Amino acid sequence: MIERAPLSSSGPTQTPLCGGETVQPAAAPFRFEISARSGRNRARCGCFHTPHGVVTTPRFMPVGTLATVKGVSAAQLADTGAQMVLANTYHLHLQPGEAVVAEAGGLHRFMGWSGPLLTDSGGFQVFSLGGINKIDDQGVVFRSPRDGARIELTPERAMEIQMALGADVAMAFDQCPPYPASEADVAAACRRTHGWLERCISRHSRPDQALFGIVQGGCFPQLRAESARVVASMNLPGIAVGGVSVGEPVEEMHRIVRQVGPLLPEDKPHYLMGVGSLREMAIAVAEGFDLFDCVLPTRLGRHGTALVEGERWNLRNARFRHDHSPLDPSCPCPTCRHHSRAYLHHLIRSEELLGRTLLSLHNLTHLIRFTTAMGRAIADGSFAEDFAPWEANSPAAHTW
Numbered sequence: 001m002i003e004r005a006p007l008s009s010s011g012p013t014q015t016p017l018c019g020g021e022t023v024q025p026a027a028a029p030f031r032f033e034i035s036a037r038s039g040r041n042r043a044r045c046g047c048f049h050t051p052h053g054v055v056t057t058p059r060f061m062p063v064g065t066l067a068t069v070k071g072v073s074a075a076q077l078a079d080t081g082a083q084m085v086l087a088n089t090y091h092l093h094l095q096p097g098e099a100v101v102a103e104a105g106g107l108h109r110f111m112g113w114s115g116p117l118l119t120d121s122g123g124f125q126v127f128s129l130g131g132i133n134k135i136d137d138q139g140v141v142f143r144s145p146r147d148g149a150r151i152e153l154t155p156e157r158a159m160e161i162q163m164a165l166g167a168d169v170a171m172a173f174d175q176c177p178p179y180p181a182s183e184a185d186v187a188a189a190c191r192r193t194h195g196w197l198e199r200c201i202s203r204h205s206r207p208d209q210a211l212f213g214i215v216q217g218g219c220f221p222q223l224r225a226e227s228a229r230v231v232a233s234m235n236l237p238g239i240a241v242g243g244v245s246v247g248e249p250v251e252e253m254h255r256i257v258r259q260v261g262p263l264l265p266e267d268k269p270h271y272l273m274g275v276g277s278l279r280e281m282a283i284a285v286a287e288g289f290d291l292f293d294c295v296l297p298t299r300l301g302r303h304g305t306a307l308v309e310g311e312r313w314n315l316r317n318a319r320f321r322h323d324h325s326p327l328d329p330s331c332p333c334p335t336c337r338h339h340s341r342a343y344l345h346h347l348i349r350s351e352e353l354l355g356r357t358l359l360s361l362h363n364l365t366h367l368i369r370f371t372t373a374m375g376r377a378i379a380d381g382s383f384a385e386d387f388a389p390w391e392a393n394s395p396a397a398h399t400w
């Protein structure tokens, strides 16, 4: 029997599942099985088993910061082929507060998503949204952007909040330095992140929730190598690479991905945080990364932009006014099946909420089916280092 997320689509966006095995959630709620590997690089496809279903990898994960993927209902989300969905500890702690979520029976029930969930620790938001009063080895003190209240976040507190929220995967509380930062500052943030990881592990105690560690190290190869070594030595059920897509040049990100990918423990899922563009996901999959997230598909959708054929189309553009063809004829999403470019143009021009929702649904589907296509290519043995469907001469142009 294959365990699946009840709300997940079984439509054309699914990757091949690991077959045949018996799932034993009581004994091993989290298992990662690699079902196929590319012969020419580190790409692999597999199944990450969680208490709320299986995540087939590689897989793009929609971001639902405030327990909602903006503008998209849980039922609509299932139609995009989404499996694991993200929510954010920092934002949910501020509003409505983890007590309200726990009272509802946990995040799955609160937001009506019965598939796998992951909560980010809030470390990235604390350090990127400002308002920090104090930071030291103990933790971070900041002012709530909502009401100015003094809030202290420590590794222990981040674990308590995430355990109360009850997602399938919790992320370690880390310090993500801004870009650019000096080597000394990044080294200090790494030391702190590693110390905090040990405290996260000591406090985390939910057997039905996996804790993932986060590799930091900025753009400094020796710090990345040391961080990967330390975090891998903790032997957690999954490992993430953070501190990318924080403003560094894209070539730097590629370099980090190519350096760190091979340093991660082979038998664990590898999560590249905050990355969700086609090219960058393809490069990372070739280095053995499995999971991705990015706010871009819904943010672009809300602004009237669609991801089509590797380009960004602004649906406000007058060229769509009389265009009654589907947004992307090759796309299986409800937007492309039922609506035309002219209708979407009209909705966006009229500031109708439905237009934003339909574009968000399409954009999410676009990224998810791209990761699904990579999984199929790996399983078929046709995933090559140059998996690049946006390039006319790529074999992958014909496979998704």
Ligand SMILES: [Zn+2]
Residues within 6 Å of the ligand: 327, 328, 331, 332, 333, 334, 335, 336, 337, 361, 362, 363, 365, 366
């Ligand atoms: Zn579509």
